[in-house]
Amino acid sequence: MAVPLMDVAAEYRSIAHEIDDHLSKFLDSGKYTLGPYVERFEEEFAEYLGVEYCVGVSSGTDALLLSLRALGVGEGDEVITTPFTFVASADVIVRLGARPVFVDVEPGTLNVNADAIKNTINPKTAAILPVHLYGMPCDLAKLREIASETGVPVVEDAAQAAGSRYAGRFVGTFGEAGCFSFFPTKNLGAYGDGGAIVTDNAELAEEVRALRVHGAKRKNYPGVIGYKARLDAMQAAVLSVKLRYLNDWVLRKRDIVNAYRERLTGVLGVTLLEEPEGREPAYHQFTARVERRDELMEHLQSRDIGCAVYYPIPLHVTEAFGFLGHKPGDFPEAETAAAEVLSLPLFSQMTDGQLDSVCSTVEGFYRG
Ligand SMILES: Cc1ncc(COP(=O)(O)O)c(C=O)c1O
Structure with a gap:
């Protein structure tokens, strides 16, 4: 799907x-x-x-x-x-x-x-x-x-x-x-x-x-x-007009993220981000750390499943911020994250069938 x-x-x-x-x-x-x-x-x-x-x-x-x-x-x-x-x-x-x-x-x-x-x-x-x-x-x-x-x-x-x-x-x-x-x-x-x-x-x-x-x-x-x-x-x-719907959309997206978390917990190759106590995110993206990211992206895209990397390069190593004089290794957590993160489909009108299709495709990739 x-x-x-x-x-x-x-x-x-x-x-x-x-x-x-x-x-x-x-x-x-x-x-x-x-x-x-x-x-x-x-x-x-x-x-x-x-x-x-x-x-x-x-x-x-x-x-x-x-x-x-x-x-x-x-x-x-x-x-x-x-x-x-x-x-x-x-x-x-x-x-x-x-x-x-x-x-x-x-x-x-x-x-x-x-x-x-x-x-x-x-x-x-x-x-x-x-x-x-x-x-x-x-x-x-x-x-x-x-x-x-x-x-x-x-x-x-x-x-x-x-x-x-x-x-x-x-x-x-x-x-x-x-x-x-x-x-x-x-x-x-x-x-x-x-x-x-x-x-x-x-x-x-x-x-x-x-x-x-x-x-x-x-x-x-x-x-x-x-x-x-x-x-x-x-x-x-x-x-x-849209502000009147914001809370409903936030809740729907949180339900979708919870379902993602349930399905993808324990899938070898996928590491979920934390949700610390007391924080109630209105998810803009559902993002996880994944192994073999480029291959997984190709696998998803070949099945018409959207995905994207936010962000593929941390700012300190971009050309535009080169004048600051940083080098790779200066912010290792950001650099590792940039190499591993992948955002999967998330929008408030997403159906349970679509969610199932994304999860099965990710599970299938790591099982296969
Ligand atoms: C973290 C962050 N800051 C600032 C902006 C800038 O917002 P805008 O695109 O409305 O200028 C964005 C938008 O993508 C963002 O994601």
């Missing part, structure tokens, strides 16, 4: 009437930039997360860029992050003239090792940027402790983790700012690009609100050089 890695169109079809109705009202309103649809979604997302402010921006990348900039990150500063993430988590640091300082990941979750962060903090450290990879929350208790002991702000990269909770509370609400992506395949995906910054800090919210419109708190009176980085109003209209 063919199984795609993700199926964003199936998700759309499951709520097509509501989306179409709402978009038709949006089109009729003529309010196509910022305005009521963006404001409404910002209020709804802030309420959903239990946070004071939400500022809609053009992407998850811009959410990170504007948050760091508003916190004053710039030339000569350092920002601590993980090398095992999507490039945007770290390229925004470089774009602000600061230096990414990588810390290796924990082998169990592949999230940044919070214990190791403490030893890396120095007077140049302007922020800590943990990434909730695949939707799995980082060790937020430890990160909060480090932030309060050192005064260094945490900017959470929650791009992959809308709906994830740590100790019962949504991720993105622990740091000074939480950054979300609404890229179509994300847990809460728009039909184009989008992102949001959430915070309880009124001043920070005001700064990023200005930065997204050319640095102007008052129209046509720019106070600083900013960006054009607004959340598109049509995407906000889509997101207002």
Whole structure:
């Protein structure tokens, strides 16, 4: 049975009437930039997360860029992050003239090792940027402790983790700012690009609100050089509808992951990632470590089963970050993970039959 890695169109079809109705009202309103649809979604997302402010921006990348900039990150500063993430988590640091300082990941979750962060903090450290990879929350208790002991702000990269909770509370609400992506395949995906910054800090919210419109708190009176980085109003209209389904989709995907875990536990050649106590991931990906990865990928693809590697090369050994002067071996856990991880199909409309087909194919590969 063919199984795609993700199926964003199936998700759309499951709520097509509501989306179409709402978009038709949006089109009729003529309010196509910022305005009521963006404001409404910002209020709804802030309420959903239990946070004071939400500022809609053009992407998850811009959410990170504007948050760091508003916190004053710039030339000569350092920002601590993980090398095992999507490039945007770290390229925004470089774009602000600061230096990414990588810390290796924990082998169990592949999230940044919070214990190791403490030893890396120095007077140049302007922020800590943990990434909730695949939707799995980082060790937020430890990160909060480090932030309060050192005064260094945490900017959470929650791009992959809308709906994830740590100790019962949504991720993105622990740091000074939480950054979300609404890229179509994300847990809460728009039909184009989008992102949001959430915070309880009124001043920070005001700064990023200005930065997204050319640095102007008052129209046509720019106070600083900013960006054009607004959340598109049509995407906000889509997101207002989809937010109502987020919890259901998160639960369905968690059930699928639990079923994967049951089926694949004990399959020789497959090692599952950990789910530490107190963390309730809203899974963006179902990812495991696998032996003979390239062969397994070929085997799956030849049977029309989607799979992908997130991420095949840790950032410290990419060409773009070569200027940092790292070499292979500097972050061994991230490098081993990059050589072993494989993401299997996961989407909320995935059927039990599709799940069975993926598991049987993986089992068959290692048995055969
Ligand atoms: C961990 C992480 N950070 C940041 C981003 C950037 O988000 P966007 O694609 O919306 O700019 C992504 C998106 O793929 C991501 O996965």
